[in-house]
Amino acid sequence: MPMQYLTADEVRDAERASGDLLANGTLMRRASHGVARVVAAELNRTGGCYGRRVGIVVGAGDNGGDALFAGAELARRGVAVHAVLLAPDKAHPAGLAAFRAAGGRVVPTTGGGAALPAGLDIVVDGVVGIGGKGPLRPAAAAVFAALAPETTVVAVDLPSGVDCDTGEVHDPSVRADITVTFGHPRRVHLLAAPRCGRLAVVDIGIGKPSERVAPRLFSFSDEDIDWPVPGPADDKYTQGVVGVIAGSHRYPGAAILASGAAVTATSGMTRYVGSAHAEVVSHFPEVVAVPDLAEAGRVQAWTVGPGMGTDDAAEATLRTVLDTDLPVLVDADALTIVARRPELVAGRTAPTLLTPHAGEFARLTGTALGADRLSAVAGLAAEWNVTVLLKGRITLVADPTGSVAGNDAGSSWAATAGAGDVLAGIAGSLLAAGHTPQTAGAWAARVHARAALLASRGAPIGASTLLAALRPAIREFVRG
Ligand SMILES: NC(=O)C1=CN([C@@H]2O[C@H](COP(=O)(O)OP(=O)(O)OC[C@H]3O[C@@H](n4cnc5c(N)ncnc54)[C@H](OP(=O)(O)O)[C@@H]3O)[C@@H](O)[C@H]2O)[C@@H](O)CC1
Numbered sequence: 001m002p003m004q005y006l007t008a009d010e011v012r013d014a015e016r017a018s019g020d021l022l023a024n025g026t027l028m029r030r031a032s033h034g035v036a037r038v039v040a041a042e043l044n045r046t047g048g049c050y051g052r053r054v055g056i057v058v059g060a061g062d063n064g065g066d067a068l069f070a071g072a073e074l075a076r077r078g079v080a081v082h083a084v085l086l087a088p089d090k091a092h093p094a095g096l097a098a099f100r101a102a103g104g105r106v107v108p109t110t111g112g113g114a115a116l117p118a119g120l121d122i123v124v125d126g127v128v129g130i131g132g133k134g135p136l137r138p139a140a141a142a143v144f145a146a147l148a149p150e151t152t153v154v155a156v157d158l159p160s161g162v163d164c165d166t167g168e169v170h171d172p173s174v175r176a177d178i179t180v181t182f183g184h185p186r187r188v189h190l191l192a193a194p195r196c197g198r199l200a201v202v203d204i205g206i207g208k209p210s211e212r213v214a215p216r217l218f219s220f221s222d223e224d225i226d227w228p229v230p231g232p233a234d235d236k237y238t239q240g241v242v243g244v245i246a247g248s249h250r251y252p253g254a255a256i257l258a259s260g261a262a263v264t265a266t267s268g269m270t271r272y273v274g275s276a277h278a279e280v281v282s283h284f285p286e287v288v289a290v291p292d293l294a295e296a297g298r299v300q301a302w303t304v305g306p307g308m309g310t311d312d313a314a315e316a317t318l319r320t321v322l323d324t325d326l327p328v329l330v331d332a333d334a335l336t337i338v339a340r341r342p343e344l345v346a347g348r349t350a351p352t353l354l355t356p357h358a359g360e361f362a363r364l365t366g367t368a369l370g371a372d373r374l375s376a377v378a379g380l381a382a383e384w385n386v387t388v389l390l391k392g393r394i395t396l397v398a399d400p401t402g403s404v405a406g407n408d409a410g411s412s413w414a415a416t417a418g419a420g421d422v423l424a425g426i427a428g429s430l431l432a433a434g435h436t437p438q439t440a441g442a443w444a445a446r447v448h449a450r451a452a453l454l455a456s457r458g459a460p461i462g463a464s465t466l467l468a469a470l471r472p473a474i475r476e477f478v479r480g
């Protein structure tokens, strides 16, 4: 099942709908118990709970309340728990009473600030949760800045200082090793996944919000991905033929990478059109390669753009392809052309997938991509009535209805020249196989990221190494 990521308002809506459970404190009891369990498991993994030392950083709201109740539970298990109260007058009263009663120690405040003692095994970030705004304030920032670098940080609900709805990482903010959230993941857990560390979702007995607001962010689970495979009745044409228009005789790299990715991604046939036809065939003899579009046979989808140039001839080719009623993936140089001629795609009714990186995105919209990547990509998709895949560590694929599929690559080894050409070849193949632009883009991003991880094993890679790992990566997503 795809995972849905909620806004802070949607979380509040779901919490309110749980009625008595919210009012009588059951939700907070379950939430804090979940935090304590995760912290205890981490301590047990590294030697046990008894005699260990944990710090909690407690803000003014219910996030601090969660931390205090969790601290109380840990203290009852024999952990020495020290709390810094950032706003002593506002600290959750029942939480603070429980913490003190269990033997938790509150660090005395001196000169308006307080620091945690040294030598802690784990520090719990209970500064802010879904009610937080902006960066960490100075008192909280000082506590985290003073921690030894090896201290494990467990964030309650989200790392404080990171925006719940946009994932904007303010400076300063918390970097968590583990984040414990409640009921349903929030947008921040995907949009700022590297800042959240491992995510633990604790069931506290709340349902889904009654209404979702656009953009609605989700991610495919591995099990949702069902890679196309040929059946007994298939031949090379029935699985969808993909056409690649990329590269040039002078710069054949993009042509070879995109065509090679298309050959590898799905069975069937890959056609190539462009002046690098001889180079493409010398690397991948199975590609049917011709210099001119007029000579190309039939395809079920086009990938157009990487390294094709932006001159009049390139524009004419792009126009011809976009004038068809076939699915088209528009990348790289083709995006530069579209930025000056938006009417080429804006009126299309056939499936259209634009795949910009941040710089190309800015060229398309005329403004630099800000911190709210999710709203930006959903906005462009809605305005142009196309699907937009925004590249990066977190790839976002927005369709025009406000649905956005996100994928955390899990590593950043794919940030290498030519990796985008490989992505374009994979996603084009999935379009030719009949998938929607959003599914094609999101599945391509997932398998591309997996290939980068497999290829790298901890060392830098180039795009051809990534391409070589594509087949084992795809194997993980072939069902049955
Ligand atoms: N509802 C429930 O049943 C459940 C809720 N649960 C938990 O409650 C959390 C939500 O609690 P919440 O609504 O009290 O807000 P919260 O995130 O603690 O922060 C707001 C406070 O922080 C302050 N503040 C704001 N920005 C700040 C900054 N940058 N730096 C420093 N301070 C800042 C601001 O205070 P002020 O601006 O007045 O100083 C305000 O008082 C949720 O994330 C989950 O953990 C769970 O127990 C499950 C059940």
Ligand SMILES: Nc1ncnc2c1ncn2[C@@H]1O[C@H](COP(=O)(O)OP(=O)(O)O)[C@@H](O)[C@H]1O
Pocket (backbone or CB within 6 Å): 332, 357, 390, 391, 392, 393, 394, 395, 409, 411, 412, 413, 414, 415, 416, 417, 418, 419, 420, 421, 422, 423, 448
């Ligand atoms: N920091 C990062 N972490 C993970 N993947 C990244 C990162 N930056 C870029 N990528 C991925 O690498 C590829 C780079 O594409 P692109 O920028 O078009 O490069 P090129 O044009 O050189 O091929 C995309 O698939 C993108 O999502």
Ligand SMILES: [K+]
Pocket (backbone or CB within 6 Å): 063, 125, 126, 127, 128, 129, 155, 156, 157, 158, 159, 160
């Ligand atoms: K927090």
